[in-house]
Amino acid sequence: MPTNPKTILITGASSGIGEATARRLAAQGHALLLGARRTGRLAALAGELRAQGASVAHRELDVTSLESVRCFAAAALEEYGRIDVLVNNAGVMPLSPLADLRVDEWERMIDVNLRGVLYGVAAALPVMRRQDGGHIINVSSVSGHRVDPTAAVYSATKFAVAALSEGLRQESRDVRVTVVSPGFTRSELTERGGSDEARAAAHAAAELLALPASAIADAIAFAIDRPADVDVNELVVRPTAQG
Numbered sequence: 001m002p003t004n005p006k007t008i009l010i011t012g013a014s015s016g017i018g019e020a021t022a023r024r025l026a027a028q029g030h031a032l033l034l035g036a037r038r039t040g041r042l043a044a045l046a047g048e049l050r051a052q053g054a055s056v057a058h059r060e061l062d063v064t065s066l067e068s069v070r071c072f073a074a075a076a077l078e079e080y081g082r083i084d085v086l087v088n089n090a091g092v093m094p095l096s097p098l099a100d101l102r103v104d105e106w107e108r109m110i111d112v113n114l115r116g117v118l119y120g121v122a123a124a125l126p127v128m129r130r131q132d133g134g135h136i137i138n139v140s141s142v143s144g145h146r147v148d149p150t151a152a153v154y155s156a157t158k159f160a161v162a163a164l165s166e167g168l169r170q171e172s173r174d175v176r177v178t179v180v181s182p183g184f185t186r187s188e189l190t191e192r193g194g195s196d197e198a199r200a201a202a203h204a205a206a207e208l209l210a211l212p213a214s215a216i217a218d219a220i221a222f223a224i225d226r227p228a229d230v231d232v233n234e235l236v237v238r239p240t241a242q243g
Contacts, residue, residue, distance in 0.1 A: 094193025
């Protein structure tokens, strides 16, 4: 159990890395507010964790809406009185060659992967500044370090998250900033959108290489659990076999 339980907000918490992180942090005794669009799955997860003795609330959340994100932060303050950690985890990854011109999917990636992170910062940072402390964790990707065919726009959003996070880190003296960059991880990121060929290639690679989402949850928990004067700025977590 942590010596200093925290109030932690997790976006995209209904599946994948978000769900695994919720399970890991609940087991450690932190108080959680979980957000996602799929409220049925979210409610089931929150109910399961509460039945195990965890302090867990949940709320419908659309990270592409600033009002929705602000209401999410306000719900945390109403429920727990503070926001210690925000895990900006919600993301989408429809893969396709640029020549396919899937402009709607490009815009969706920008809205969720970048604008959603910015909205999270906008909602949580003023609260953390008033508290004289807090921690913002942005879940990025190894695609924020390299660009591969069919992932150009996705990589662009993740490179942008890295730039945003570094800027926030340099501007902050009382708010910690961590970027967690997963490699191939079992999740639903590639299930919706993108080209059939790119989706099939991603599935094949995941079958061979993918880490369980719990491995990324462990990395997030590690960063959260450091002392307040230790800021783990970046964690890149790949399968050992990933090139």
